[in-house]
Amino acid sequence: xxxxxxxxxxxxxxxxxxxxxxxxxxxxxxxxxxxxxxxxxxxxxxxxxxxxxxxxxxxxxxxxxxxxxxxxxxxxxxxxxxxxxxxxxxxxxxxxxxxxxxxxxxxxxxxxxxxxxxxxxxxxxxxxxxxxxxxxxxxxxxxxxxxxxxxxxxxxxxxxxxxxxxxxxxxxxxxxxxxxxxxxxxxxxxxxxxxxxxxxxxxxxxxxxxxxxxxxxxxxxxxxxxxxxxxxxxxxxxxxxxxxxxxxxxxxxxxxxxxxxxxxxxxxxxxxxxxxxxxxxxxxxxxxxxxxxxxxxxxxxxxxxxxxxxxxxxxxxxxxxxxxxxxxxxxxxxxxxxxxxxxxxxxxxxxxxxxxxxxxxxxxxxxxxxxxxxxxxxxxxxxxxxxxxxxxxxxxxxxxxxxxxxxxxxxxxxxxxxxxxx
Amino acid sequence: xxxxxxxxxxxxxxxxxxxxxxxxxxxxxxxxxxxxxxxxxxxxxxxxxxxxxxxxxxxxxxxxxxxxxxxxxxxxxxxxxxxxxxxxxxxxxxxxxxxxxxxxxxxxxxxxxxxxxxxxxxxxxxxxxxxxxxxxxxxxxxxxxxxxxxxxxxxxxxxxxxxxxxxxxxxxxxxxxxxxxxxxxxxxxxxxxxxxxxxxxxxxxxxxxxxxxxxxxxxxxxxxxxxxxxxxxxxxxxxxxxxxxxxxxxxxxxxxxxxxxxxxxxxxxxxxxxxxxxxxxxxxxxxxxxxxxxxxxxxxxxxxxxxxxxxxxxxxxxxxxxxxxxxxxxxxxxxxxxxxxxxxxxxxxxxxxxxxxxxxxxxxxxxxxxxxxxxxxxxxxxxxxxxxxxxxxxxxxxxxxxxxxxxxxxxxxxxxxxxxxxxxxxxxxxxxxxxxxxxxxxxxxxxxxxxxxxxxxxxxxxxxxxxxxxxxxxxxxxxxxxx
Numbered sequence: 001x002x003x004x005x006x007x008x009x010x011x012x013x014x015x016x017x018x019x020x021x022x023x024x025x026x027x028x029x030x031x032x033x034x035x036x037x038x039x040x041x042x043x044x045x046x047x048x049x050x051x052x053x054x055x056x057x058x059x060x061x062x063x064x065x066x067x068x069x070x071x072x073x074x075x076x077x078x079x080x081x082x083x084x085x086x087x088x089x090x091x092x093x094x095x096x097x098x099x100x101x102x103x104x105x106x107x108x109x110x111x112x113x114x115x116x117x118x119x120x121x122x123x124x125x126x127x128x129x130x131x132x133x134x135x136x137x138x139x140x141x142x143x144x145x146x147x148x149x150x151x152x153x154x155x156x157x158x159x160x161x162x163x164x165x166x167x168x169x170x171x172x173x174x175x176x177x178x179x180x181x182x183x184x185x186x187x188x189x190x191x192x193x194x195x196x197x198x199x200x201x202x203x204x205x206x207x208x209x210x211x212x213x214x215x216x217x218x219x220x221x222x223x224x225x226x227x228x229x230x231x232x233x234x235x236x237x238x239x240x241x242x243x244x245x246x247x248x249x250x251x252x253x254x255x256x257x258x259x260x261x262x263x264x265x266x267x268x269x270x271x272x273x274x275x276x277x278x279x280x281x282x283x284x285x286x287x288x289x290x291x292x293x294x295x296x297x298x299x300x301x302x303x304x305x306x307x308x309x310x311x312x313x314x315x316x317x318x319x320x321x322x323x324x325x326x327x328x329x330x331x332x333x334x335x336x337x338x339x340x341x342x343x344x345x346x347x348x349x350x351x352x353x354x355x356x357x358x359x360x361x362x363x364x365x366x367x368x369x370x371x372x373x374x375x376x377x378x379x380x381x382x383x384x385x386x387x388x389x390x391x392x393x394x395x396x397x398x399x400x401x402x403x404x405x406x407x408x409x410x411x412x413x414x415x416x417x418x419x420x421x422x
Numbered sequence: 423x424x425x426x427x428x429x430x431x432x433x434x435x436x437x438x439x440x441x442x443x444x445x446x447x448x449x450x451x452x453x454x455x456x457x458x459x460x461x462x463x464x465x466x467x468x469x470x471x472x473x474x475x476x477x478x479x480x481x482x483x484x485x486x487x488x489x490x491x492x493x494x495x496x497x498x499x500x501x502x503x504x505x506x507x508x509x510x511x512x513x514x515x516x517x518x519x520x521x522x523x524x525x526x527x528x529x530x531x532x533x534x535x536x537x538x539x540x541x542x543x544x545x546x547x548x549x550x551x552x553x554x555x556x557x558x559x560x561x562x563x564x565x566x567x568x569x570x571x572x573x574x575x576x577x578x579x580x581x582x583x584x585x586x587x588x589x590x591x592x593x594x595x596x597x598x599x600x601x602x603x604x605x606x607x608x609x610x611x612x613x614x615x616x617x618x619x620x621x622x623x624x625x626x627x628x629x630x631x632x633x634x635x636x637x638x639x640x641x642x643x644x645x646x647x648x649x650x651x652x653x654x655x656x657x658x659x660x661x662x663x664x665x666x667x668x669x670x671x672x673x674x675x676x677x678x679x680x681x682x683x684x685x686x687x688x689x690x691x692x693x694x695x696x697x698x699x700x701x702x703x704x705x706x707x708x709x710x711x712x713x714x715x716x717x718x719x720x721x722x723x724x725x726x727x728x729x730x731x732x733x734x735x736x737x738x739x740x741x742x743x744x745x746x747x748x749x750x751x752x753x754x755x756x757x758x759x760x761x762x763x764x765x766x767x768x769x770x771x772x773x774x775x776x777x778x779x780x781x782x783x784x785x786x787x788x789x790x791x792x793x794x795x796x797x798x799x800x801x802x803x804x805x806x807x808x809x810x811x812x813x814x815x816x817x818x819x820x821x822x823x824x825x826x827x828x829x830x831x832x833x834x835x836x837x838x839x840x841x842x843x844x845x846x847x848x849x850x851x852x853x854x855x856x857x858x859x860x861x862x863x864x865x866x867x868x869x870x871x872x873x874x875x876x877x878x879x880x881x882x883x884x885x886x887x888x889x890x891x892x893x894x895x896x897x898x899x900x901x902x903x904x905x
Contacts, residue, residue, distance in 0.1 A: 046468060131462075188773065191536050191563075193523045199706050200525050234559040234892075235535065236527070270559070273820040275809045275858070309844060310802045318805065329714030382807025382822050396843070397491035 001027040003151040004129055008139045015133040016147055020126055022101040027373060028150040029124055030074040031100045032143060032341050033132055036347070039103050040066040040131040043122040047113045061113055065120055065226075066131075067105035076180060076373075084347060100124075103282050116146040140354045141361075142342055142369070155317045159221045159290065161230040161280065163210075164237050165272025167203070169211050172220045172277065176294050178373040181274065182218040186212060208244040217243060221263065222256040228289060229260070232269040232280040244264055267291075276303070277375040298376040301368055306385055313321040314393035319384045325399050327356045331390040335360045355387070365391075428476070434628075437795065446686065450493050451725040455753035459694055459723075468689040471718070471759050473571035473596035475564065477588025478556035480579040481615045485655035486553050487518030492662035493542055496521055503891045518656065521527040521639075522553045535560050537567035537703075539716070539759065541747040544685040550759045556594050562796065565601060565887060566703055566816040570718040570759055573609040573687050574602045577655075578634070579621045580626055587634065591799070593859065597894055599641050600798060604897030607751040611683050611897070612639065616652040622670035626651050627759060649683050669830070674736055692756040692905040696721030698730070699785060699875075699883055700762070700778035701815040705769070712742055713772055722880040724755040730764075730778040732771055733785050733873045741765035775817035777873045777883075785883065788903040789870035790856045792827065793886060795898030804853075804895065813887040817872060821888075825854035855888075876900050 001018050008014035020029055033039055044066050049057045077100050104121040114120070115185065124130055134143075138223045159174045167189040171182040189203030189209055220226055225406050231238040242264060249257040269276040281299045290296040308316040317326050320341075326332050341353050357367050370377035380387065463825065474482045485835040487504075490496045500521070513532050516523070522679040523529055524539035534555040552567040568574070578595055579585055587759060588595035602610070612634060620626045631650050638648050644854035652675055653660045662681045665672055678686075699720040708714035724741060731738045743763040744751045754760040764772070777785050792796070804823060814823040828840040845851050870891045877884030877899035884900040 048546065188705060190530075191704045191774070192538065195703070197524070197706070220471055225892055235530070235557075242529075271562075271811050271818070271820075271889070273811060275820055306802045306805075313803075313844065379807065379809055380810070381825070384807070 001028060003147065005131075007146075008144070012137040012139045013135050014139055015131055016139070017131040018147070018151070019146075020128050021178070022125065022126070022351060024177050025126075025150060026099040026101050026124065026394065027177055027371075028146060030072060031131065031274055032146060033069060033072050033101075033103060033136075034138075034343070034347075034350075035069050035071065035137065035345055037417070038108050038133040039069055039105075040064060040109075040133070041103070041122050041123065041124055042128045043120065045114060045120060053255045054109060063113060065107055065111075065114065065122060066109040067103060067120060068108040069103055069105040070289075071104045075102075075106075076178075079363065090306075091110045104283045107293045107357050137179045137283060140351075141358055143355050145369075150372045155395060157224050158220075158223075159230060160221070160229050161232060161277060162219075162227060162241070162275050163269065163272055163274060163280070164211070164231065164233045164241055166235070166274050166419060167236055168208055169214070169241075170272075170274055171214060172274070173218075173220075174277075174295055174374070177371040179277065179295070179375060180373075183214055185214050187211075190337055197375070204240075208241065211241060211244055212248050221260040225262065228265050228286070229263045230265050230267055230280055230303050232276060233272060234268070234270055238268075247312060263316055275375055275379070278379065294371070295376065296338075297324070298368060298370050298374060301389075302370075302376050302387075305336065305389055308389055312393060315390040316387070317390060317394075317396070318387035320386050321342060323357060323386050323401065324352070326388055326390055327359050329394065329399070330363050331392055331394055331421040332360045332363070332365045332388045333391040334368065334389040336368050336370060336380055336387045336389075338370045338372050338377055340370075340377075341385045356386075360388075379407045427629065431482060436554070438843075444879055445728075446727055451727070451753055454725050455648045455723045455755060457578050458753075458754045459692065463691065464861055466546050467548065468520075468546070469548040469571060469758065470572045470687060470689045470755070472551060472575055472684070472687070473552045473554055473601060473602060474570045474575045474577060475554050475568065475837035476556055476564050477579065477584075477592075477594040477598075477694070478533070479584070479791075480556060480577040480588060480595075481558060481655045482577045483519035483522045483553055484516070484517075485613065485653070485661070486538075486540065486551055487521035487679070488655050488658050489542065489661050490521055490524045490540060490656055491518070493544070494686065495540070495542065497708070515656075525836075533557055537604050538561045542684070544681055546685050546689065549684060554598075556598075558594060558597075560820045561597070561889070561892075562813065563592075564598065564723035565813045566607070568602045568605050569609065569701075569815045569882070569885070570703065571602070571605075571607055572690050572757065573611070574599075574607045576610055576612045577613065577615050577683070578630060578650075580617045580630060581616050582626075584616075585630055586766065589637075589724070591780055592893075596637070599638065599643075600897070601887065601894060603886060604796075605779075606881065608643065610643055610649075611680070611687070612650045613655075613680055614640075614647065614650065614652045615655050617652050617671070618657060622652075622673075624674045627658045634836070644682075650714060651677065651680050651683055652847055653680055671721060671872055690757065693721055694723055694755050696756065696880060697747055697783040697785075698778070699880060700724060700730070701771065701883075702774055702778065703816045705772045705774055707769075708763050712763045713739075713767065713769045714761050714763050715772060715778075716759070716761045718759055719754050719756050721880050722761075723753050723754050723755050724778075729766075729781065731784050732767070732779045733779055734772050734787055734871065735776065736769040737767055738781065739764035739772070750817075775815060785875055786903055787872040788874050789869045789871040790824070790904040791854060791874060792854050792901045792904065794830065794850070794897040794901055795854050795888065795896040796832075797847055797849045797896045799895070800847050801893045802896070803846045805844050808890065809858070810855075810888045810890050810895070812857070813889065814872065814874060814885075819872060820858045821855050821869075823853050823888075824856040827852040827854060830871050853898075854904070855886075870905075874900055874903065876902060 001020050004017040006016045047061050060412050101124040107118045110116040161172045163170045167187050169185040173180045187207040190199040192200045267280045269279045278299045281296050346352050370380045472800050476482050504520040505517045508514050514534045523534050528535050538553040540551045554564040556568045609771035660679050703717040704716045705715050719892050726744050729740050741762050742765045744754050746760045779785050808823045808825050812819050826842050828837045829842050832850045859869045876881040888896045
């Protein structure tokens, strides 16, 4: 994403103009734009003119519209690799942006074609400027942090991962903030019946064939942005898959694929499901290569949280209320929070979470904002979306009792005050 | 306006549709089958299924291969062929296992990867053997086999260090025993294998028995239903026949052989009046026309010629043939492991882990349900939102524990604490489990429901296992289907 213009006042109101470039930028925009903002972007609108004779003339006009946002929706890209081959001409280039962000709302600035207050839905387009205008307090530290993060050039290291089991494969593409499931492949393989039957072997070879075909279609192996291709599976399927891909590549003399050989990493995981991705990413083979990427860090931290939960339950807290209590006591060492919480339509809720984040940062704690388009973020979402590792142990029951006392105390005081006043 | 009856709130009377009745011929067959099964239960010769479990390389497949040979199920010609074949690739010690490890990869690696099905004939029992893989990566296959079994045969390696490796934390001896117990198996025969490698030392045998006994009791096996037997599978010692009295083993062992013990296993009573449930464990192209599916009848009676619904899905298929070990049957009662040849169906709608039911009474589909679980010996506690793999028969689906409802007392089931924050090891709890969709957003993020039934309705359809990161973290029974 490119930052075109930025004008934010001290009170957090102001406007920022950006130019999205790929799928991930769309995801950032989806997280930035909130109900109540004003968004100005290019769009197409059908304009009807009724002439004096009563005939209706309808045209599509390309125009810039400013909307007061009521709803933002997100549609993830559908198999980006599939189109890249045909549209860009060069096979196996980096995938084009196909994710969509739709912003609906009422038109906030009138022009000669559209009346004020008319409804419109804008499809945010790639490489077209988008201006986001927020009211006072709208550009909080989290939102500004997100803008900054998304406009850093040269990110976009990507990892392709194939999680496979016998007869199944899931193709995923991981970028900094997103995991896109490109395809799931399932080939029925008859299980072994007797020693004579070759049905199992036939099924297997059919499976390898279709896996290879999908691999060519989906994995942009020759793109320089693609850092690694991870093949993860239980058992020995990953070895067989890798051998088959390489054998096919040399049989069809696919030079590009053969040179990408050292991008492949084989990892053992325990189950052939998408959630094994977290397991794959924290394996030593990958962790050493991907240490600085966001998704690896998230996975490692979440793992640390669960381990802490096992070893020292009083230092691992989760749930918005509990974490808020821990934050009040300045106990948070690492805060993990899902971006889904910031997308909350209730501004008060967002403010509450932002204040927790700022509070932790101020006290020198680490804050990780998980992307819910990653497996680790999904798992955090399941775990109420917010969790923290504390620097010192705190007993929840004790803290809750304290809170209750403080509340009672406050009420008593209030009652007393009222009593004296009366 | 009045004519439209808009104000009329009396609901339209819903006439429940009469469930489709099976045709008369099928009904007659079912009646016949019920009589025959009642008779069979009184007779001497009864059938049961046995899953062979144990740590990797304990010698499960070798023992079964040798046992099949001893009981005359493998002829001399085949034995020689296996011996030659295995010697050729330098794995002659796997020659007996080749009888069960059929696929090329299994033979090359010398490891069982999937369940092998065989039938044994002992004097009083017809035993369906399910030889399970011991390697930890193939536990899903082992679960699929164990959920089809009535009894278990645990094979342990007596060699120094090997037994310990299997019995330690994370060893499969431990995990397999817990798994089979959780899947409803209550009888277990423990074969202490490879005693020839420790010079038939009685002390070693006693040590192993001494270590296993308390664990078996702790896992919920009744002491009277656990039997121990010393064997050496490779040489066939004490499998089917007794050696001369002067051999090393019989100096101190006077008990029964393995086959004697298998012959005395209790066959459970079958529920033939329950609705038909047939979870499919394998789909393959049969020798005749149509598709073959194999599995175990988990309730009721399946008869040849009837039409069964395939759940999930809208398809149905006609049972053309029922065969068990090459023998054609007119019907198959609950508890039998059979192959069904189906016609009038597109093979694409048959999947491993679909369930066949009679059209009038189909198994419900669910994506969220509550379950009562027992947490195993885990290190990382279970929180709300833990990602798990849910196992049910041959099905392995991603799910998450969406809510921790309450912690229960293990002995009497009363609620100890409601809404706990975490579940730690050895707790008993009530939880809500939701299946996970396949994508992070968009339409595919909705989970596809799976066929499940509460435990109170059908025991075999109501047992679940939950695993996380290659470790079984709990087992339980389905209480209530929510959606």
